[in-house]
Amino acid sequence: MSTDTASAPASPASSAAATPIRFETNPDAYRHWRLSFDGPVARLSMKVDETAGLRPGYVLKLNSYDLGVDIELADAVRRLRFEHPEVRVLVLDSAIPGIFCAGANINMLGQSAHGFKVNFCKFTNETRLYLEDMSAECGVHTVASLAGTCAGGGYELALACDEIxxxxxxxxxxxxxxxxxLGVLPGTGGLTRVVDKRKVRRDLADLFSTLxxxxxxxxxxxxxxxxxxxxxxxxxxxVEEHAKSLAGGEGPRGRKTGEAGVVLAPLGGTYTSTGVKHKYVTLEIEDRVATIVVRGPDAPPPADAAAARADANGLWLLRVARELDDVLLDLRFNRVEVGTLVVRTEGDAAQVLAHDAFVLQHADQDWFIFETLMAWKRALKRLDLTARSAFALIEPGSCFAGSLYELAVSADRAYMLDDPDRPNSVQLDAMNRGPLPMSNGLTRLATRFLGDEEALAAAYANDGPYDGPAAEEAGLVTLAPDDIDYEDEVRIAIEERASLSPDALTGMEANLRFAGPETLETKIFGRLSAWQNWIFIRPNxxxxxxxxxxxxxxxxxxxxxxxx
Amino acid sequence: MGNVDLQARIPNNVDLKEDRRLQRALESWQPDYLQWWMEMGPEGFQADQIYLRTAVDVGREGWAHFDYVKMPEYRWGIFLEPSSPDRAIPCGDFAGQPAWQQVPGEWRNSLRRIIVTQADTEPASVEQQRLLGHTAPSLYDLRNLFQVNVEEGRHLWAMVYLLHSYFGRDGREEAEDLLRRRSGNADSPRILGTFNEPVEDWLSFFMFTTFTDRDGKFQLLALAESGFDPLARTTRFMLTEEAHHMFVGETGVGRIIQRAADVMNELKTDDPEAIRNHGAIDLPTIQRYINRWFSSSVNLFGGEISNNAATYFAAGLKGRYKEEDRFEDHVVVEGIYEMPVPHQNGADVARLATEEIPLRNAMNEILRDDYIGDCEFVVDRWNRILEKADRPERLSLPNRRFNREMGIYRGWSFDPEGNPISAIEFERRSADWLPTASDKSYVKSLMTPVLEPGKMAAWIAPPRKGIDGKDWEWEYVRFDKASVGIGLGAKPSLIG
Known part of the structure; x- marks a missing residue:
């Protein structure tokens, strides 16, 4: 079995040469889940097709899961949120008698390379958090109904529900x-949910975890x-009775019986060996460097929330969020050798700010607009949690404003060209001051200025625009070299980055990105990275x-x- | 090892009086056990005098004592085979090291699970059989039923002794749970599926004691090879009692076959209707009951490819049947078992492909092989009855893949020869292969009690001889006159 090192021969589950993994699906294509509805009560039943593993070499017995099963789960949660605003309660159960879920498939883990295992666990945790967010953000109460064995990652899935x-x-x-x-850490993300979420006593949790x-x-x-x-x-x-008893009343922001959802159309991107092309987001790979370009809106925001709903799949921020999410997952699983991510934007900053204003104006009342905002929040978290070095390049023609400025502050460094002949700016708006928190519960700016309240207050008080020197002075970018130095500075930074140990960089970046308070999320990802990944590569x-x-x-x- | 103390409140040969803590634990469990027996043991007959054997010693000779006893006064006790001081762990990674006299911490949970699973079957079978007394075909059979029941009760005692002695508070809680679960109860069922199905008629009872108790025998044989010495010694003594249960089952079915053969010869026909009209059970029905009970019992051996089985063997918790005598390699890290494994075949008909399974992971299947071999001898002996009666018909065991609800063959359909077929085909033929509603109602219609000395029901032939050197006609049960007519335990004569 291949274990840890980058130079180890890639096993089938990790090889970039293997059939690429795609993350878009829809309920008609599900192999492992049944999604059904009874008015305000939705039921998501696990029935894993044991012959339909994502890769050959293992059988998904006893409702054990692999990445393919979890991709469907993530899709189901996404569709519940967008397509079924009438739903007030989700019952998560199994359609296989005597078994709820046996957790991640052991043979799949056994034959997977280290990097795949890490990204698999990360994705499953993101999905479980998305499920937990659904309760907090959409008021959909989640109930795990266990009428059979519930082991390992299966219990972690139950733990992600409000009630078991x-x-x-x-x-x-x-x-x-x-x-x-198995000699590894329990669950898919360790024991954080046991002691921090359910607050099981640690001595009892100790007994439980060794039995x-x-x-x-x-x-x-x-x-x-x-x-x-x-x-x-x-x-x-x-269970039925309990679900019905929770299903009364309205949810937040107009989620209620009779409310029509928004059907998410396929993104229809094109995927090649050198990148991905979506409408607003593209990924281009050269050597071990990938460039992500996010384009600003090509039209003003819709007139009102109803107009936005009428062309939901065309709403710029939702589309950008979905496309960025897809590109990041493609990068994590299908482009394992790309170590450095260059993040660019293109477009009209004023249009970005107009769209931001539109979204923020309606997000309080309109569940769909709010859901769009949450999709962007989630995509940005996915970027924070992607183990690749990210450099934002802020150049003329870019639109690092408001919601898109978050990309620059999520990146490990931001370089901004200072060229008086070719004006160039970053701008802030209310998007940067609260609605898009990181895993630690703080805004990206608050995390950046943890030790400098004045700088944070100044940034919050001044939306800009900032030119290069002003942005550097305000701490909004890392460096703003002038036109003489810029190109070399950036080239050298990228070349140097690409030469450093990928493992050291992963550890360094994860340590630096999440300063500030611990939350359930930071603990899950922090402990997953530190402990599970360590145990996974240990000879024991x-x-x-x-x-x-x-x-x-x-x-x-x-x-x-x-x-x- | 202490001598047998028959005068103690709990008869034993484990020096119970020297271990106050254990004695107190068992003595506090005893009233709960008796209460369970009165609630869930045989319905009725509790005031009657039954001619039962009681274990009084563990020596090869004369371990059993026969006498009339009221069942609630039966001397349930704790008997272990004598220890041999230099016994070694017979198999696995620790083979050859001294056998464990205490539970190794590392294997405590696994051993507890093994013991609880075995223990749970003992009260379960008593519960499954609790109504059968009311339809016994003779006093001889009634007595055999109760003998089986009280010995299953004693086997529960044997397992509870281990739980109380070696597993601390967990063990005591498990012992309580053994009396709390109820066969067939939706909220508190017995652990294994087969032990939740009621045994409603005597044909089923004899099939159960032939096939399902034989599973128990083989599980005990595997545990008799355990590196945990108290478990090995307990199960070895249980095996001596278990032999009688197999005897009851095998001869019971044999006598039903004998009766069918006699009727066929008398009427000169093999027409099932004619046989039934004559009050006997036709061979095709018997074959369907064999198919049903054998296939259900085969499930009990666990998964064909099993990590648990590998772990249990590797750790020396369970061995193979006659581990020391039959095998040279007791470590078994090498070697493979060739197993036909079903695969998807486009349609819903399985495609069997032989796969090489490491021997340790195939330990359940190896034990199942031994079990099936033993069952085949039984069917051979039944066929000899037909042969002697000059009948051309023969009975057979279905293939192990037939009608499985557990393991790798579950979810696929196979005919009784083990050939893969479609689910539709199985459905179409199932009335030929498994007991139908009409089979069951016919068998049920025969179940009227015959409880006078010297009488035997018409659907079953008498045995050649009785118990303890007596004739079969002997009065094995003496009914309590006082209770007749006042409804204590619903006397058979009163239930019609």
Whole structure:
């Protein structure tokens, strides 16, 4: 099995030469989930087609999942949010008797390269957070209905719901068997949700995490691993009844019965070996450097919210958000050797600001416009969490204003050309002051100016426009070289970056990007990166006698007993 | 090892009186057990005198004592085979090291799971059979039923002893749960599916004791090879009792076959209708019951390709049948098992492809092979009855792939020969292969009690001899006169 290093031969699940992974799908194409509706109650039932793994070499038994299963889940959550504003409650269950979900497929993990495992876990966590956001942002209450085995990442999926109902039948258990069985960290993102979200006592969580068979019934309820254990004769009726009891009333911003959703049309991008072309966002790859170009709006914003809804798929910010999201996922999974990301924008800053104003004007009342804003928030978080060096290049013809300025401040560095003959500016607006927080709960500017309240106050008070020297002075860009130095400065920066150890850069960037307070999200990603990824490459997990390597084989693991 | 203490409140050969903590734990469990027995044990007959054997020793000779006893007063006790001080772990990565006298922490959870799963089947089968007394075909059979029941109860005691002795508070909680679960109860079912299906008639009872109890026998045989010595010694003694259950099942079905053969010869026909009109059970119906109970019992061995099985063997928790005698390599890290594995074939008909499974991962299948071999001997002996009666008909075991609800063959359809077929074809033929509603209602119609000494129901032949050197006509059950007519336990004569 291939393990950690970049030079290791790529295994099927990681090779860029393998069939590229696509992230767009729709309910008609689902292989693993059934999405159904009963008025305000939606039901998402897992029924994994065991023969339909994303890659050959493993069978998705017992509702175990691979990336393909999670891509469908992410799509289902997205469509619930956009296409079904009438939904007030989501019941997440399984259509396979006796099993809820056995977690990530072990053989899939075993045959995957390290980089793929990391990105797989990251994506599944982003999806679970998206599910959690749905409750907070759309008022859709989520209920996990466990009428069968719920293990590992399967329990993590349940943990992502607001409530967990467990069938008390003497057999059904929730479990995190990873430590005793596989020698890796439990769940898909570690134990943060157990102790931080559900606030399970750490000593009980310790017992739970070392007990391969898990905890059943009333004890699971007592330990708060689930919210309620319900006798099997009443279970399904009780879940139904509970879902109905939560389904009354209106959701936020006009989410209510009879409200029509917005059907998300396919993006229809073109994908080649050298990049991706969408309407507003393109990705171009040369050597190990990828350039993302985000284009500004080509028309003024719609007249009102109704007009926006009428051409929903044409709404600029929504389209940009979806396209950037797609490009980032393509980059993570299909372009593994690209280490440096150059972020550019093109267009009319005034139009960007006009669109921002339109979105912010309506987001409080209109669920669809709000959802659009949240899609942009999510795409930017995806950029923050992408383990590639990002440099923003701010040059004439660019439109780093408001919502698009966030790209510059998300990047690890921003270079701005200072050329009096070719004016060039960055601009701020209300988008930069609150609606697009990072994982740490702060705006990108607040995170940047953690130690400098005055600078933050000044930036919040002055929308600009800023030319190069002013932007550098205000701390809004890293460097603003003049036209004599700019080209060389940028070229050298990119060349130098591309020569540094990709692992060191990943660690360095992740450490620098998320200053400020810890949140559930930062803990999940931080601990995932630090611990799971460390354990994944340790011989005790993935060496020739490691527990993960030997799982399913006749030999028992042999551990190196030295603690670090 | 202490001598047998028969005078103690709990008869035992484990020096219980020297271990106050354990003694207290078991003595506090005992009333709960008796309450369970009265609620869920055989319905009725609890005040009657049954001619039962009771374990009184663990030696090869004379371990059993026969006498009349009221079931609630049966001396359920704890008996382990004597220890051999130099016993070694027979298999796995620790083979050859001294056997464990205490539970190794590393394997505590796995061992507890193994013991609880085995233990749960013991009270379950008592519950499944609790109404059968009311339709017994003779006093001889009634007594055998109760013998099986009280011994399943004793096997529960044996397992509870292990839980109380070696698994601390968890073990005591598990022991309580064993009395809390109920066969077939939707909210608190027994752990394994087969043990939640009611055994409603005596044909099913004999099939159950032939096939399902035989699974138990093989599980015990695997546990008798455990590196955890108290488990090995407990299960070895249980096996001596289990043999009687197999005997009850095999001879019960054999006598039904005998009766069918006699009727066919008498009427000179093999027409099932004619046989039924004559009050016997026709061979095609018997074959369908074999198919149903064998296939259901085969499920109990667990997954064909199993990580748990590999772990249990590697850790020395479970061995193979006669591990020490039959095998040279007890570590088994090399070697493969060639297994036909079903694959998608476009249509819904499976395509079987032979795959090489590491032996350790195939341990469930290896035990299943031994079980099936043993079952084949049973069917051979049943066929010998037909042969002796000059009948051309023969009974057979279905293939292991037929009608499976667990393991790799689940979800696919196979005919009784094991050939892949479509689900539609299976559905179309299932009335030929599995008991139909009309089979069941016919068998049920035969279930009227025959409870006078010397009488036998018409659908089953008498045995050649009785129990403990007695004739089969002997009065194996003495009914409590006082309770007749007052409804205690609904006497068979009163239920019509």
């Amino acid at each position: 109902l467990l069938q008390d039948d003497g057999n059904t258990a929730v479990s995190l068997p990873e430590v005793p069985l 391969a068979e898990g905890i059943k019934g009333k004890r699971a309820e007592r330990w708060n691993l689930v919210d309620k254990a319900i006798p099997s004769s009443r279970f399904l009726a009780a 997990a993935t060496g020739t006698s490691g527990a993960l390597t030997l799982y399913g084989r006749p030999e028992r693991p042999v551990f190196d007993w030295r603690r670090t």
